[in-house]
Amino acid sequence: MLEEFGKYSKQIIETILEKSDYWFVVVDDTGRITYLGENYSEFLGVDREKAIGKPVQEIIENSRMHIVVQTGKEEIADLQYIRGNHMIASRTPVWADGKVVGAVGTVLYRDPQELMKMNSQVKDFLLQMDYYRKQLEDKNGATYSLHDVVGSSTALNQVKEKIKKVASGDVSVLLRGESGTGKELFAHSIHQLSERHTKPFVKVNCAAIPDHLLESELFGYEEGAFTGAQKGGKPGKFQLANGGTLFLDEIGDMPKDAQVKILRCLQEGEVERIGSVTPEKVDVRIVTATNQPLEKLIEENRFREDLFYRINVIQIEIPPLRTRPEDIRITAKYLLHHITNRTGKRVVDLDSEVMEFFTTYSWPGNVRELENVIESAVHLTNEEIITLEDLPDYLQPAPSPSYVQGESLKDILEQAEKQAILQALQETNGDKLEAAAKLKIGKSSFYDKVKKYQL
C-alpha cells in the first residue's frame, strides 16, 4: 500500500502527519524517540532535532510510550496531563516479525486555540461531575460507608466492629477523636448500616453556624417569626432528618441555650419551630462527634451534663493516624488514586522514600492532612511518581544545624531554636499556647522568641 505513494512517499507521510488533527510521536522498542511532529515539539517547547534519540519520558510529561513498547498493549483515549493541559492521548504498539518494534503515540488537537477550548470543556466536565456528586450527597445525605474506611490495623478494625454492632439500634453514638481522623466517615457508615438508611442523613456543623442562627437552623421557624423570615416558614434540620439520622458535628461548640432545646427534643421526641406554639413530633437518631474534652467543658460549666449523658450512650474513640502506622501506606495509595481520578492528572505512585517518611511523621492533622499533602504533591509534580521534593515545604527535612566558617555557636543555636519553634507552630496549626506546651517552655518566653525571630 505504501509503495503506491510512489517516489514521494516520505513527503506524503510527512504531510499526513503534520496536517492531521493529531500530534504524533514515534518511539523505537527501547522507548527512544524516532519521530516527533513539528507542532507537537513546538507545543512541548523542545528542539525537534535534539529530541530524536532521547528517552520519551524525558521529553514528554507523563508519557507512557516506553511502557507500551514493553507491554505491547494499546492504550486508547487516556487523559494525559501535559504542560498544564488535559490531552487525549492514544498509544499503539507497532508489531513486526512477531515482536514489538516501537510505538506510535497521538495526541488530539493541534490547534492551540482548539486545545484550550477542549481543555476548558474537560475541566468544565470534571467540575460538573463534582457538582452532581455534591448534589447527590446533599439529597441522600450519607454517601460513605464502612467500605470507604481504609485501613486494617487492629485499632481501626475494632472501631469498625463496634460500628457494625451499634449501627442497627437507635442508640445515640458519640464519636470522639482528633480532627481529621474520619469521625464524619464513621457517622455516615452508622447511618448506612442502620434500618434508617433509606431515610435522610442530615449533618449540622455546630461550630460553623453563628449562635443566633443555630436555633432556627435546628428547629426551623414559622412564617413571620422574625424580620427577614422566609415566606411559608422553614423546617429545621430536626424536621429534615425525620425518620433518619441527625449528625451533630463539633457538638462541644454548641451554645448552652441550644443545648437545652436539643435535650428537650431528645427527651420528648418533639420540636417547636421558632414562632410556633404547637410542637411537632420528630423521630431522629442522634450521632454526635467532637474533638473537645467534653468532661472538662462540663466542669467549666460550658457543656450540660444531662445532655452529655443523653448523647454518650455509646462512645467510640477513633484512633489518630500516628498510632496506626501500618495503615499509612494503604491509605496514602487509596487517597492518591482518589485524587488523580478526580483531577485527571496521571500520577501513579509514591516513591519509597516518601512512604518511609509518611510512616515516621506524626500527622497532627491525621488523614485530612495526609489527603492535603498528597493533593498538593499531585499538583506540583511533573513526574508520574511523587518524590520527597514534591511534598509541601513544611514537610521538607530541616537542614541539621552545622558549623559554617565565621558563625558563632550562638548563631547556630539560634537557628536550631527558630527551626524548632517553626515546626511546633506548624504542627499546632499556629496555636501558640499549644506550641509552647509542646516545646515545654513558658507562654511568655515562647512569645518573646516568636517576636525575636519574627515568626
Ligand SMILES: Nc1ncnc2c1ncn2[C@@H]1O[C@H](COP(=O)(O)OP(=O)(O)OP(=O)(O)O)[C@@H](O)[C@H]1O
Ligand atoms: N480511614 C479512612 N480512610 C479513608 N479516608 C479517610 C479515613 N479517615 C478519614 N478519611 C478522609 O479524611 C478526611 C477527613 O475525615 P473526616 O472529615 O471524617 O474527619 P473528622 O474526624 O470528622 O474531622 P473534624 O473533626 O475536623 O471534623 C475526609 O476526606 C475523609 O474522607
